[in-house]
Amino acid sequence: MQKRFLWILDLNIDLMKARKTVFLLILFGTANFVGAQDLLDILEDEGKDIPQYSLATFKSTRISFGHSIETRKKGILEIFAANRFWNTPSLRTQSFAADRLSSRIALEYGISNRLSTGIGGTTFDGLFDTYLKYKLVQQRKDKKGSPISITLFQNASYFSEAIADNSIQDNFAKRLSFTTQLLIAKKISPKFSLQIAPSFIHRGLRASQDDPNNHVALGFGGRYKLGHHISFVSEYYTVFNPVKSRDTYGPFSLGINWEIGDVMLQFMLTNAVNMVEDAFITQTYNNFNFRNPNLNFGFNATYIIHFKRGLKNKEQIKKP
Amino acid sequence: MSKLIPFFFVFMCYGQQPSKEKIIARQGQVSFFSYTSVENIKAENNQVLSIIDLASNEIAVSMLMNAFIFEKALMREHFNESYIESDLYPKATFEGEILDFDPNFEGEQTKIVKGTFSMHGVSKELEIKTKIEYIQGGYILSGTFETLVEDYNINIPPLLRGNIAKTISVDFRFEYRPYES
Structure with a gap:
């Protein structure tokens, strides 16, 4: 036991x-x-x-027709060709492909990583424009920095077309228009970015004494990445004190941005004929719909050339 | 009393950990190259962090993908936005062990570093031949290895397949200093 x-x-x-x-x-x-x-x-x-900045809120300096907060990096030359095609309301025409075409050819250059400039000429209305763009604040991914990006934009444009109306007096100064924009954007998720753009436009030329010289407008823009290289974009501007002599509508666009290597292609459907800020914000005479001549097909092509090499020691890049 | 003995053991184990010597590299250099007939791509990152525990021969490396600098500014944007997706996978890390490493050996030795490399959400076992130099109280680790792009689930559109090499060669160099926490 x-x-x-x-x-x-x-x-x-x-x-x-x-x-x-x-x-x-x-x-x-x-x-x-x-x-x-x-x-x-x-x-x-x-x-x-180590600060973590949000890269590429938008892929290009334009969302569709309007500027985005993005500036070109130092030493980058951008060759920019924007085209708008549209048809006249007549039922039968003998034009090839499209009745009307407007092109803006421009050269844009990154002076520093924050400051860009550009000059361009548009065939329709004979507009010549130049701009300066400065990236003021860059959004940071970590919680410490700014939650938004802010870019200042200033342009000047010259209207070179002859004016048919004799009652309108003009000189060089009166043919100039200026647009000042505060572009504010946020990369909300890796795919989705939004931008608002409070804008002030001064136009030298007036069609009538009742029209204001100065306009206040607000722009909205967004992009959604559909894939690694393709994004869907949309933009809209509203003017708080539009011209009185003619009916104007807010420019609107639906577009696809496709980026491949050093080339960026932007396709869009829009009611904005013009490609210069003061013109498309205050002088879009047709509302957005799918009828002629309201509907414009837009096509922007951007080609980028790097004049500055990023890496310091030059002996690299040779086959081992 | 006998029940407390294992606790003492455990305390000793934990207690030993911080007293063991660690060395750190704060400005490690990692660069990668892609050679194709269309274009050559090179990128450098000079802010790579690495730490070695000399007692256990364990090594860890951590690098920020958006700290890579490219020849062309636009390449950096493409690399982060379209290929590596640094918004989703901001870091690449390596965690492993230096095999048969003798910290007290002065001069140059070549050892195998074996461990897990994680990038773009994919983990891979790597064995890297590494040159270890011990000069004036500091260690320098350097080496080269090659890795396949397709191993890391990186999607390259057919139009650009000719621009990016299938095999990427990676160079690294770390200079370590004693680590004070």
């Missing part, structure tokens, strides 16, 4: 030892695991002060 009891006691002690060993093994295991995790945690801690 006593022997049997002792045997049970022995077993009990064995079990306790086994449990202790298992317990120790588990603890040693975790200790090693914690050690390995520690190294990456230390690096995580070391790297947390």
Whole structure:
């Protein structure tokens, strides 16, 4: 009887030892695991002060017809060709492909990583324009910096077409128009970005004495990435004090931006004929619909040339 | 009393950890190259972090993908936006062990570093031949290895397939200093 009891006691002690060993093994295991995790945690801690800026809120300097917050980086020359095609309301025409075409050919250049400039000429209305664009604030991904990006935009355009109406007096200064924009954008998710653009437009020429010289407008723009290289974009501007002598409508667009290498192609459907800010914001005479001549097919092509090399030591890039 | 012994053991194990010497590299250099007949692409990152635990020979590396600088500014945007997707996968990390490493050996030795490399949400086991130099109290690790683009689930559109090499060669160099936490 006593022997049997002792045997049970022995077993009990064995079990306790086994449990202790298992317990120790588990603890040693975790200790090693914690050690390995520690190294990456230390690096995580070391790297947390490096600022993280949001890249590419939009892929191009334009959303569709209007400017985005993006500026070109230092030493980049952009060759920009924007075209709008539309048809006249007549039922039968003998034009090839489209009745009317307007093109804006421009050269745009990144003076620094924040400052860009450009000059361009538009065939329709003979508009010549130039702009300066400065990236003021860059959105940061970490919680410390600005949650939005802000870019200042200023352009000047010259209306070179002859004016049929003799009652309108003009000189060089009167043919100039100026647009000032504050572009504010946020990359809400890796795919989705939104922009608002409070704008002030001064126009030298007036069709009637009742028309204001200065306009206040607000623009909205957005992009949604459909794939790695393709995004869907839309833009709309509303003018708070439009011209009185003629009915005008807010320019609107639906578009696809396709980027491949150094080339960016933008396709859009829009009611805005013009491609210069003061003209398309205040002088869009047709509302957006799918009838002629309201519907414009727009096509922008951008080709980029790098004049500045990013890497300092030049001996690289040769086959090993 | 006997029940407390394992706890003492455990405390000793944990207690030893911080006293072991660690060395860190804060400005490690990693560069990669893609050579094709169409174009050559090179990128450099000079802010790579790495740490070695000399007691256990464990090594960890962490790099920010958007810290890579390219020849062309637009390449950096494409790399981050369209290929590596640095908004979703901001970092690439390596975690492993230097096999048969003797920290006290002065001069140059070549060892295999074995571990897991994670990038673009994909983890891969790598074995990298690494040159280890021990000069004036500091360690320098350097080496070269090649890796396949298709291993990391990176989508290259057919139009650009000719511009990006299938095999990317990677150079690295880390200079370590003692780590004070």
